[in-house]
Amino acid sequence: MGQVEARSAPGAQHAADERPSEPALIEAAHVTAGYDNRREHTRLIALRDVSLQVRRGEFLAIVGPSGCGKTTFINLIAGFVKPLEGSVRVRGEEVTGPGADRAMVFQDYALLPWRTVERNIRFAMENRRGHVPKAEQAERAARALRLVGLTGFEKSYPHELSGGMRQRVGIARALVTEPEILLMDEPFGAVDAMTREAMQAELEKIIAETRQTVVFITHSIDEAILLADRIVVISKRPGTIREVIDVDLPRPRFDEQSDVQRSPRFGEIRSHLWSLLADEALGAKQEGATR
Amino acid sequence: MTETIQSPARTDGQQIETIEVSKFARFKSVGITVVNLTIFFTIWELVARAEVINSLFFPRATDMFAALFNGFADGTIWPQLSHSLTNFLIGLAISAVIGIPVGLLMGASKVADLILSPYVWAMTSLPRVALIPLLILIMGFGNSMQLTIIVLSAVFPIMVNCMAGVKTVEPSLVRAGVVFGASRPQIYLKVILPYTLPFVISGVNQGIARGLVGMLIGELLGGGGNGLGFLLDRAGEQFDAPMLYATLILLAVMSVGLVQAMRWLEQRAAPWRDISRA
Numbered sequence: 302m303g304q305v306e307a308r309s310a311p312g313a314q315h316a317a318d319e320r321p322s323e324p325a326l327i328e329a330a331h332v333t334a335g336y337d338n339r340r341e342h343t344r345l346i347a348l349r350d351v352s353l354q355v356r357r358g359e360f361l362a363i364v365g366p367s368g369c370g371k372t373t374f375i376n377l378i379a380g381f382v383k384p385l386e387g388s389v390r391v392r393g394e395e396v397t398g399p400g401a402d403r404a405m406v407f408q409d410y411a412l413l414p415w416r417t418v419e420r421n422i423r424f425a426m427e428n429r430r431g432h433v434p435k436a437e438q439a440e441r442a443a444r445a446l447r448l449v450g451l452t453g454f455e456k457s458y459p460h461e462l463s464g465g466m467r468q469r470v471g472i473a474r475a476l477v478t479e480p481e482i483l484l485m486d487e488p489f490g491a492v493d494a495m496t497r498e499a500m501q502a503e504l505e506k507i508i509a510e511t512r513q514t515v516v517f518i519t520h521s522i523d524e525a526i527l528l529a530d531r532i533v534v535i536s537k538r539p540g541t542i543r544e545v546i547d548v549d550l551p552r553p554r555f556d557e558q559s560d561v562q563r564s565p566r567f568g569e570i571r572s573h574l575w576s577l578l579a580d581e582a583l584g585a586k587q588e589g590a591t592r
Numbered sequence: 593m594t595e596t597i598q599s600p601a602r603t604d605g606q607q608i609e610t611i612e613v614s615k616f617a618r619f620k621s622v623g624i625t626v627v628n629l630t631i632f633f634t635i636w637e638l639v640a641r642a643e644v645i646n647s648l649f650f651p652r653a654t655d656m657f658a659a660l661f662n663g664f665a666d667g668t669i670w671p672q673l674s675h676s677l678t679n680f681l682i683g684l685a686i687s688a689v690i691g692i693p694v695g696l697l698m699g700a701s702k703v704a705d706l707i708l709s710p711y712v713w714a715m716t717s718l719p720r721v722a723l724i725p726l727l728i729l730i731m732g733f734g735n736s737m738q739l740t741i742i743v744l745s746a747v748f749p750i751m752v753n754c755m756a757g758v759k760t761v762e763p764s765l766v767r768a769g770v771v772f773g774a775s776r777p778q779i780y781l782k783v784i785l786p787y788t789l790p791f792v793i794s795g796v797n798q799g800i801a802r803g804l805v806g807m808l809i810g811e812l813l814g815g816g817g818n819g820l821g822f823l824l825d826r827a828g829e830q831f832d833a834p835m836l837y838a839t840l841i842l843l844a845v846m847s848v849g850l851v852q853a854m855r856w857l858e859q860r861a862a863p864w865r866d867i868s869r870a
């Protein structure tokens with residue numbers, strides 16, 4: 302299975318020399334996760350022995366073939382899925398459930414269809430946890446909408462919007478609570494190339510401002526390189542960490558002048574990622590053939 | 593009913609145009625219905641006048657309307673109609689008050705579902721008529737028996753639909769609720785209940801249809817001597833075909849009216865479902 306960087310499975314010693322002063326914000330240690338099928342008495346292992354640390358303020362992208370457990374990993378951090386083995390910690394504390402410090406952008410939007418765009422965004426501010434004073438809600442919602450470029454659609458219902466617009470509502474809803482950790486599950490999957498790039502640039506700007514920690518799932522190699530500080534490549538199911546790649550490209554990457562996409566380093570990382578993922582796809586095919 | 597649409601400044605440059613919607617558009621369907629019914633009753637009248645069918649079974653439309661008018665004028669219809677309508681609405685209200693919470697509970701709690709569902713499904717599929725002898729035995733021929741059969745008819749479809757609504761809530765919506773800080777009660781109030789509302793309404797719709805059957809069974813077989821069922825029964829015994837048909841028309845109007853009222857309610861309660869189609 303090719304070379305695996307030492308970082309993909311940080312031992313105690315390695316974790317110590319990475320950031321001696323500051324402990325990792327998110328730490329997954331030897332996590333195995335899966336889903337039980339009670340009817341057939343089987344257990345599907347989605348992730349196996351995954352160890353990973355996410356530093357405060359880091360932008361971590363996760364790539365890997367479909368069904369390799371990316372959403373499962375993000376759900377572990379969110380607190381929806383409990384690990385079968387190992388542990389997931391945020392700020393050193395074991396994750397037992399969702400918390401106001403972690404907001405999520407869902408792969409399938411998960412907007413409330415009976416609420417207008419504005420009221421969907423307010424939903425994040427009006428509940429018991431992470432409650433924002435009423436007077437402040439409208440202003441914050443308006444700011445979040447401006448950020449994702451949806452001013453003027455406050456009164457629209459989700460079914461009146463395109464897929465990309467719905468996803469932007471989902472992003473605005475996650476941003477409006479100003480969470481410490483932003484979990485994003487293929488947030489730009491349903492957006493056209495032009496809008497996608499505009500939103501990537503916007504996201505980079507937002508993150509630079511808010512200093513949020515982001516865990517970002519994507520199927521696009523370019524997107525991962527453009528946005529991330531580090532990229533985690535997950536192998537096909539059961540998902541294990543294949544490699545962790547440092548993206549040492551200068552920021553901001555969406556600046557008019559900076560032509561990151563044409564830099565040789567970008568090309569290097571890109572072709573390396575390509576070969577890794579092609580391996581995975583090939584492996585999956587061969588395995589299918591021998592079955 | 594979008595007469596004019598304001599064009600707000602939209603950031604992504606989407607163009608919103610103001611459109612004219614004809615003021616007569618909404619009268620069009622009413623007009624079609626009027627013409628439709630006129631033709632229907634005219635054909636009825638002509639067929640009856642041709643006496644293809646024995647007028648004992650098939651009176652003229654005009655005779656039917658005359659019976660309807662006279663029935664209201666001499667006070668034979670109104671007490672029975674109001675008896676039926678009152679009974680029905682009370683029965684439906686009781687069914688909703690019992691059926692909606694129990695159905696929601698069954699959807700939300702596995703234990704409640706396991707305990708209650710055998711009875712609910714048995715009662716949902718059991719033909720209502722089978723209960724009449726027992727109910728007469730217990731309650732006699734009075735009003736309470738008629739009311740009971742309405743409730744027993746309407747309450748179970750309402751229950752089953754509410755349960756289905758809660759059970760089909762999209763898991764990712766519940767997850768969104770949890771992620772964005774909703775407590776358990778808030779999840780029920782802000783996610784599960786609104787999601788279930790259309791199911792509740794369609795449950796009540798089915799409850800109306802079943803409840804009407806229950807009402808008629810109770811009045812026809814219960815022998816209480818009142819209600820639209822009693823009118824039907826008596827007109828049949830007296831070979832009063834115009835009155836028989838007049839009562840049937842009343843029943844049809846009553847059920848269509850109720851269903852339309854529910855539709856109106858549905859559009860109020862769940863406008864997100866198909867704004868574009870309305």
Ligand SMILES: Nc1ncnc2c1ncn2[C@@H]1O[C@H](COP(=O)(O)OP(=O)(O)OP(=O)(O)O)[C@@H](O)[C@H]1O
Pocket residue numbers: 336337345347366367368369370371372373374408538
């Ligand atoms: N709720 C669930 N119950 C049972 N199995 C599940 C569930 N969710 C995911 N799985 C299984 O776990 C595996 C990993 O799923 P996951 O959603 O994490 O993949 P993914 O990497 O996000 O895929 P994609 O890129 O297609 O979104 C899949 O094989 C999937 O079938």
Ligand SMILES: [Mg+2]
Pocket residue numbers: 371372373408486
């Ligand atoms: Mg996924």
